[in-house]
Amino acid sequence: MTSKGWPAVRETFFSWEAFRTSFPEVLKGFWLDVKLFVIVEIGVLICGLAIALARLSAQPALAPLRILGALFVDVFRGVPTILVVYLVGFGVPALELSGLPTDPVVLGGIALLLSYSAYVAEVYRSGITSIHPSQLQGALAVGLTPNQATRHVILPQAVRRVVPPLLNDFISLQKDVALVSILGPLEAFRVAQIEASSNFNYTPLIAAAALYLMVTIPLARVLDRMERRRAAR
Amino acid sequence: MSPPVLEARGVTKAYGETDVLRGIDLEVRPHQAVALIGASGSGKSTLLRCMDLLEEIDDGDVLLDGEVITDPSVDPVSVRRRLAMVFQAFNLFPHLNVLENIVLGPVRAQGVARGEAEARARELLDRFGLAGREAVMPDRLSGGQQQRVAIIRALAAQPRALLLDEVTSALDPDLVGEVLGLLRELKESGMTMVIATHEMSFAREVADRVDFLHEGRIVESGPPERILAAPEHAETQRFLRRLLEGGRL
Secondary structure (H helix, E strand, C coil): CCCCCHHHHHHHHCCHHHHHHHHHHHHHHHHHHHHHHHHHHHHHHHHHHHHHHHHHCCCHHHHHHHHHHHHHHHHHHHCCHHHHHHHHHHHHHHCCCCCCCCCHHHHHHHHHHHHHHHHHHHHHHHHHHCCCHHHHHHHHHCCCCHHHHHHHHHHHHHHHHHHHHHHHHHHHHHHHHHHHHHHCCCCHHHHHHHHHHHHCCCHHHHHHHHHHHHHHHHHHHHHHHHHHHHHHC | CCCCCEEEEEEEEEECCEEEEEEEEEEECCCCEEEEECCCCCCHHHHHHHHCCCCCCCEEEEEECCEECCCCCCCHHHHHCCEEEECCCCCCCCCCCHHHHHHHHHHHHCCCCHHHHHHHHHHHHHHCCCCCCCCCCHHHCCHHHHHHHHHHHHHCCCCCEEEEECCCCCCCHHHHHHHHHHHHHHHHCCCCEEEECCCHHHHHHHCCEEEEEECCEEEEEECHHHHHHCCCCHHHHHHHHHHHHCCCC
C-alpha cells in the first residue's frame, strides 16, 4: 500500500462509488452463476456416479460400457475446461441440427457437466475401490445380489469417504461457472467486465470476486469442519 | 442315515499356479458339526468359501441338499440365501447399526417384511445376551460382541447350514469364550455347522467329526476323540505335536 502505483490502483480497483453503482447488476448476474452451479452440480453428482459404476462393472457383457467410461474420463479430464466450453458452446449450434440446444447458458452448463463429471467419476471410483473386499464378501454372504451389495453396502460407505474431495470439486465448479461468460450469457464476471470497460474502472470485478468468495468461503469452512470431525473419530 | 445337507465331491481349486484344494470329498449331515483343522494355508477357508460360492471351483461338485450348486445354471445368489457364513474378521457393515446389520439380508435378500425381520433379530439378540444393543454401531462393540452379532446376522437368514471361518482367530483370548459359548448353544439346538478352527478343545467338545486338511487334501477324518488323541496319519501327528509344543492344545 506504500507502492508508487497504489493510489491509481485504489482508484481503478477499489472505488466505492463504482462498487455501489455496479454491484446490483453484478449481483443479478451472480444469480445466474448460482443457479447454473446448483443445476450442474446435481447433474455432475448423478453422471459422475453413473460413469464410475460403469467403469467398475464386472460383468463381461458390460465391457463396452467400461471402455466408454474410461474414454470419457480420459478425454474430458484431459482437455482444459475452457476449451470444452468453447467447443460445446460454439460447435453444437454450428451443427444446425434441430433438437439440439442453442441457448448459451444450457450449452455452457453441458460443457461444465462433461468436464466435472469426468473428475467426480474418478473421485467416486477411488472411494468405491477403497472399500475393503471383505465388505462385498459379507454382503454376498447374507444373500444380497452384487447390485444390492453395491447399493446397500459398498456405495454408502464409499460416498461417506469421498465427501471432502467432492466438496473440493464443488468449490472448483462454483468458480468455473464463470467460464460460461465466454459464450455471452450475462453472469457475474461478464457483467463486471462490461461495467468495467464502460467506465474504465475495474471495481466491478472486485465486486464479482467478493460474491464468489461469499459462496466459496462458507463451503471451505464446511469442508474444514468435516475433516476435523473425521480426524476426531 | 439322513442324506447330507452339504457335500463336496472331488473339489479342486487353484490360485494361478498354486493348488489350494486338490480333490476334497466331504459330507455334512443334518445337525452335524464338522470341524476342519489344519495349518494355515491348508485350504480350510478356501473350502468354506467355495461351498458358499464366494469362490469358483475349478473341478468337482458341491451339493446342497442333493442339488449340484456348482453347476453353471445355478444362481449363486439363491445358494448363498440358503447358506450362511461367518468370517474371521466379522465383516460387519460399519455404516449400519447392529439391528440394521442383522435385518439387511432378510429384508433385501429374502423379502421378509421389515417389522417381522426386526422382531426376529431382537429375539436372537435377546437369546444371545445382546439385548439393548440394537442401535449401537459395530465399532462401539468389543470384538467378541461384534462376532456374536455377525453370527446372529448369519442366523437371521435361517440357513440350512452355518459355515464358520476361524471365527475366534481375530479375538483377544479373553473374548473367545463368549463366542464359543454361542456356538455350543447352536450345536445343542441342532444347527448344521462346518467349523474351520484352531481351537482344538472346542473341536473336541462340539464337533461330531474332525477333518484334518493338509496341502489341499483331507488326509484324516474321524471322531474328534480319535483324531485329536490318536491320529494315524504322520501329518496329523506332526500338526498336533506342533500345537502341543506351542501350548495350543
